[in-house]
Amino acid sequence: MATTDTLAQDTAATENPVAGIDQTKGDFSYDVSYAFDAGTGLNEDTVRYISSVKKEAPWILEFRLKALAKFRSMPMPTHWATKDLENIDFDKIRYYLSQGQKPKRTWDEVPDDIKKTFERLGIPEQERKFLAGVEAQFDSEAAYSNIKDIVAKQGVIFVNSTEGLREHPELFKKFFGKVIPTGDNKFAALNSAVFSGGSFIYVPKGVKVAQPLQAYFRINAENFGQFERTLIIADEGAEVTYMEGCTAPKFSTSTLHSAVVELVALKGAKIQYITVQNWANNVFNLVTKRGVAHEEAEIKWIDCNIGSRLTMKYPGVVLKGRKARGEVISIALANDGQHQDTGAKMIHAADETTSNIVAKSISVGQGRSTYRGVVHIPKHLKGCKNNTECDALLINTNSRTDTYPAITVRGDRNYVQHEASVSKVNEEMIFYMQQRGLTEGQAMSLAVNGFINDLARQFPMEYSVELKRLIDLEMEGSVG
Amino acid sequence: MPSLVIQDLHVAIGEKEIVKGLSLTIKSGEVHAIMGPNGTGKSTLSKAIAGHPDYTITAGDVLLDGTSILAQEADERARAGLFLAFQYPSEIPGVSIANFLRAAVQARMAEGEELDATAYYKRLYAKMDMLKIDRKFTSRSVNEGFSGGEKKRCEILQMAMLEPKFALMDETDSGLDIDALRIVSEGVNTLRGPDLGVLMITHYQRLLNYIVPDYVHVMWDGRIVKSGDKSLALELEAKGYDWVKKELALA
Numbered sequence: 001m002a003t004t005d006t007l008a009q010d011t012a013a014t015e016n017p018v019a020g021i022d023q024t025k026g027d028f029s030y031d032v033s034y035a036f037d038a039g040t041g042l043n044e045d046t047v048r049y050i051s052s053v054k055k056e057a058p059w060i061l062e063f064r065l066k067a068l069a070k071f072r073s074m075p076m077p078t079h080w081a082t083k084d085l086e087n088i089d090f091d092k093i094r095y096y097l098s099q100g101q102k103p104k105r106t107w108d109e110v111p112d113d114i115k116k117t118f119e120r121l122g123i124p125e126q127e128r129k130f131l132a133g134v135e136a137q138f139d140s141e142a143a144y145s146n147i148k149d150i151v152a153k154q155g156v157i158f159v160n161s162t163e164g165l166r167e168h169p170e171l172f173k174k175f176f177g178k179v180i181p182t183g184d185n186k187f188a189a190l191n192s193a194v195f196s197g198g199s200f201i202y203v204p205k206g207v208k209v210a211q212p213l214q215a216y217f218r219i220n221a222e223n224f225g226q227f228e229r230t231l232i233i234a235d236e237g238a239e240v241t242y243m244e245g246c247t248a249p250k251f252s253t254s255t256l257h258s259a260v261v262e263l264v265a266l267k268g269a270k271i272q273y274i275t276v277q278n279w280a281n282n283v284f285n286l287v288t289k290r291g292v293a294h295e296e297a298e299i300k301w302i303d304c305n306i307g308s309r310l311t312m313k314y315p316g317v318v319l320k321g322r323k324a325r326g327e328v329i330s331i332a333l334a335n336d337g338q339h340q341d342t343g344a345k346m347i348h349a350a351d352e353t354t355s356n357i358v359a360k361s362i363s364v365g366q367g368r369s370t371y372r373g374v375v376h377i378p379k380h381l382k383g384c385k386n387n388t389e390c391d392a393l394l395i396n397t398n399s400r401t402d403t404y405p406a407i408t409v410r411g412d413r414n415y416v417q418h419e420a421s422v423s424k425v426n427e428e429m430i431f432y433m434q435q436r437g438l439t440e441g442q443a444m445s446l447a448v449n450g451f452i453n454d455l456a457r458q459f460p461m462e463y464s465v466e467l468k469r470l471i472d473l474e475m476e477g478s479v480g
Numbered sequence: 481m482p483s484l485v486i487q488d489l490h491v492a493i494g495e496k497e498i499v500k501g502l503s504l505t506i507k508s509g510e511v512h513a514i515m516g517p518n519g520t521g522k523s524t525l526s527k528a529i530a531g532h533p534d535y536t537i538t539a540g541d542v543l544l545d546g547t548s549i550l551a552q553e554a555d556e557r558a559r560a561g562l563f564l565a566f567q568y569p570s571e572i573p574g575v576s577i578a579n580f581l582r583a584a585v586q587a588r589m590a591e592g593e594e595l596d597a598t599a600y601y602k603r604l605y606a607k608m609d610m611l612k613i614d615r616k617f618t619s620r621s622v623n624e625g626f627s628g629g630e631k632k633r634c635e636i637l638q639m640a641m642l643e644p645k646f647a648l649m650d651e652t653d654s655g656l657d658i659d660a661l662r663i664v665s666e667g668v669n670t671l672r673g674p675d676l677g678v679l680m681i682t683h684y685q686r687l688l689n690y691i692v693p694d695y696v697h698v699m700w701d702g703r704i705v706k707s708g709d710k711s712l713a714l715e716l717e718a719k720g721y722d723w724v725k726k727e728l729a730l731a
Contacts, residue, residue: 432570434554450574
């Protein structure tokens, strides 16, 4: 197999405590021979090809074909979203690429070229450090998947979507596509038609997974679309933390990442889902994430969006059972040429449900940040609470920030609070820090880290350290 | 011996010339005070020396240990040993004093060299004890919600940690009540020594009761018009700035 190292940048950089989020580490690609390639463009044959490669059950193919029809019938949501979406050329995208291997259970079995990629990104060293399990996806399919014995013995299932639907249909079919129906939005429909990879996780009743499970998503090929599908079910009283990291090298043409993530927290369960993405600045990142929290269950999304050309992502929680709790902590950094269109959705559907949204955005240079939030509390409910806080930080006068909160609260037995602020890193603050010996880049970086400090403290240590480093890199690069 | 030499300095903000040919030499161990009425260019002088981008140096030079610093960015000047205690220090929300100072200390180290956190905190606490500052102070965000006195103490603590060769103190007494003034002055007096040169800028003589200068200069319309020892400050206090104005008119 021909393996040419087409290294774009020297990555002899510093040690990376958590893989996948340091851009200097992510900006490289390898030539890889793909055994399975669905070609460019999207039609029914593409969908049938993907389904046959995966040896799927007929109901899944049917699900995919219906989704494709749905995707085609739905218009681009440019009546409210950015016109930049029109620049995605669906006919030029490659929808499925894989080397055709089953995910390896030991690191030594992973093919050398893929292994090289992940070793550069720090996997699996970090697996040994603090993870209960890790899955690494290379383009369409998982290349490596491992769960610690002790966690597997508790009955925890952690597999990729293909395997999940094939080996555990009775478990996953029940919730698959239920939290986010195919027609939820155009990109959810697209994902439903061509999905591949992603994690399927089931945590049995009462099992509390002490260490986080992690998935790592890597786009390696140009003009490629990555459409992973993740479904996490925490049974009654179960607890799990899942972390994902994403990178792609910089290509001259755009790349599409369009994932669907569904979470189900049954009675009294807790799910925490942490994302730190650092896509290259030509990736369209259009992701639908939603969870259903049953009685006294809790779902928390921690979402850090750095990089990409356009990110549209609004993690949501449907608070379905009494006393369910939902939380979204969102950090978005939009640098020159980037648009972070992020936010949160909280749908209250039972009494005494509570939700909390804290969104912080940073716009640098020509970067643009948009917050969109939906909080819905219908009239018949009582004792519901929502707190929403949106803070924007602008670095230099060209940056733009918009806030579109949509709060629908009916009835008078519920409580809602909304706060928003916009602040600027001004020249005097930067001069003050420079006078203490910090370079302009270090000064801006410190200002940004200060701005998100109260949120970053809630992250697992490894991730907050990495987030800080990522911000340092972004800010260093933004100084003219 | 280290020296800060200001040679025939002209400073403009936009088109407007504010400092109009000012010369002054400060040697290590000396404390100089510049006094003058509002709008005479005192603060402009300190910010221009520190390298604020809004201030244009149109003529003259500033030499630190014999080398011109005018081509250097503000942060390079700082790392070369220049410290400006601000009249109005900026707030840095979310960044604790301890972390801020740590970043500043780290910035002075060679590339690849890592700061020893234990040694750093040991030194920080020693300086705080010396300046009689409560340890809880450094976990607060830099200047955020600080009283006037707390802001100035924060400046003095930073100065103590960064150990500059020369400190420019811009209206250190402004906004301070008499107790705060005494505490801040004690801090400066503690740091005073053979390895530090100080340029104090003040409108009022009262600060000089607490920090006794070696030299006093009177600034008027962008220039130093009179120099002397500490008795000049007292004379100014007694006669007022009009006295200088009249003398200038006669000359």
